[in-house]
Amino acid sequence: MKRIAESTVRRLSIYLGFLEKAEQRGVLTTSSDDLAKLGGTTSAQVRKDLSFFGSFGKRGLGYSVPELSSRIREILGLGRSWNVCIVGAGKIGSALAQYAGFAHRGFIVTGVYDSDRARVGSRLAGLTVRDTTTLGADVAAGEYEIVVLTVPPENAQDVVDLVVGAGAKAILSFAPTQLTVPADVELRTVNMAMELEALTFALTNRDR
Amino acid sequence: MKRIAESTVRRLSIYLGFLEKAEQRGVLTTSSDDLAKLGGTTSAQVRKDLSFFGSFGKRGLGYSVPELSSRIREILGLGRSWNVCIVGAGKIGSALAQYAGFAHRGFIVTGVYDSDRARVGSRLAGLTVRDTTTLGADVAAGEYEIVVLTVPPENAQDVVDLVVGAGAKAILSFAPTQLTVPADVELRTVNMAMELEALTFALTNRDR
Numbered sequence: 001m002k003r004i005a006e007s008t009v010r011r012l013s014i015y016l017g018f019l020e021k022a023e024q025r026g027v028l029t030t031s032s033d034d035l036a037k038l039g040g041t042t043s044a045q046v047r048k049d050l051s052f053f054g055s056f057g058k059r060g061l062g063y064s065v066p067e068l069s070s071r072i073r074e075i076l077g078l079g080r081s082w083n084v085c086i087v088g089a090g091k092i093g094s095a096l097a098q099y100a101g102f103a104h105r106g107f108i109v110t111g112v113y114d115s116d117r118a119r120v121g122s123r124l125a126g127l128t129v130r131d132t133t134t135l136g137a138d139v140a141a142g143e144y145e146i147v148v149l150t151v152p153p154e155n156a157q158d159v160v161d162l163v164v165g166a167g168a169k170a171i172l173s174f175a176p177t178q179l180t181v182p183a184d185v186e187l188r189t190v191n192m193a194m195e196l197e198a199l200t201f202a203l204t205n206r207d208r
Numbered sequence: 209m210k211r212i213a214e215s216t217v218r219r220l221s222i223y224l225g226f227l228e229k230a231e232q233r234g235v236l237t238t239s240s241d242d243l244a245k246l247g248g249t250t251s252a253q254v255r256k257d258l259s260f261f262g263s264f265g266k267r268g269l270g271y272s273v274p275e276l277s278s279r280i281r282e283i284l285g286l287g288r289s290w291n292v293c294i295v296g297a298g299k300i301g302s303a304l305a306q307y308a309g310f311a312h313r314g315f316i317v318t319g320v321y322d323s324d325r326a327r328v329g330s331r332l333a334g335l336t337v338r339d340t341t342t343l344g345a346d347v348a349a350g351e352y353e354i355v356v357l358t359v360p361p362e363n364a365q366d367v368v369d370l371v372v373g374a375g376a377k378a379i380l381s382f383a384p385t386q387l388t389v390p391a392d393v394e395l396r397t398v399n400m401a402m403e404l405e406a407l408t409f410a411l412t413n414r415d416r
Binding site (some may be wrong): 004006009013014016017018038068076077078080091092094095098099102105107138145146153165169170171172176177178184186188189190191192193194195196197198199200201202203204205206 | 212214217218220221222224225247277283284285286290299300302303306307312313315353354361365377378379380384386387392394397398399400401402403404405406407408409410411412413414
């Protein structure tokens with residue numbers, strides 16, 4: 001498979017969100033123009049994005065909504081469920097553990113970890129919070145496909161090194177800090193501080 | 209002021225995170241090389257990023273950590289506090305309302321809204337949850353500079369239209385959907401579904 005740009009993957013996510021809404025409304029076909037509007041791009045780009053993954057749609061007839069959404073789900077790896085652990089059972093970690101939207105998309109939280117003895121052993125979203133000292137062994141045993149980090153920034157790189165050393169290949173971090181991983185590990189960061197700073201930058205530098 | 213690229217603003221956030229850690233450790237000077245490593249860029253790019261905002265540093269001596277961090281905080285609009293309201297008092301909204309990291313950076317949550325009568329009037333993070341029907345008037349009265357959206361995706365555009373109509377200029381959305389705003393409104397989106405899909409895409413298409 002050709003190397004797919006990150007921006008293409010993002011647009012596939014956007015197309016899928018739209019297609020799923022269309023399915024709920026009972027819409028059966030859509031066009032590259034409709035998809036382009038959503039993705040903030042052109043219909044030529046939509047056709048190019050989809051052409052990476054084989055042939056879709058018929059000229060003049062558009063795309064079948066159920067067929068295209070099912071194919072994009074498959075491309076994005078959403079045709080199955082994924083075991084997720086959450087490291088850090090503070091406020092954000094607890095909210096994520098209970099977040100229904102995860103399970104809905106096939107992300108099953110099967111483990112929650114914390115290094116704070118006061119939290120270890122407590123119940124969260126139907127799970128018992130485990131001690132982070134066992135995390136490496138659990139990851140190495142293949143218990144999780146995705147590790148979600150909700151630890152303080154100063155501990156984040158240590159946890160990354162621990163789970164990467166144990167074989168983790170996909171990490172989603174909520175820690176507001178830069179993290180480094182080997183090239184074969186996929187790391188995504190949700191950095192709320194950075195998003196807020198982009199807002200305050202815009203508010204501060206407006207009208208100048 | 210020249211139009212500053214979004215990527216420059218993101219790097220300023222990264223530099224600032226690093227400078228604040230350096231300050232805590234008592235480090236007094238840093239170089240464009242150090243900053244470049246963090247930002248995943250070159251020292252020439254760092255000097256270019258900073259040159260937008262005037263002259264910093266002395267050739268051969270590097271940058272003063274306290275001076276540069278204070279200047280970047282000012283550029284990013286962090287030299288003051290910002291009133292924030294959270295719309296949607298579900299799990300994610302509640303977690304954010306209680307998130308200490310917000311206040312630490314000068315983001316003060318001064319209002320929480322929900323359209324569910326069962327939640328309106330309940331207490332959250334020291335605030336009484338208000339009815340979303342009053343949100344427009346409160347935004348129009350200038351109560352908030354930043355609106356954080358943690359509503360279900362199907363309601364998100366309606367809330368955006370409501371607050372934009374009332375004069376909101378900065379929105380951070382956690383709703384997993386595409387939203388549209390006028391050109392003079394800054395909208396940032398934290399889309400966890402999209403980040404997770406980037407991970408599962410990478411896991412699924414690995415080694416092909």
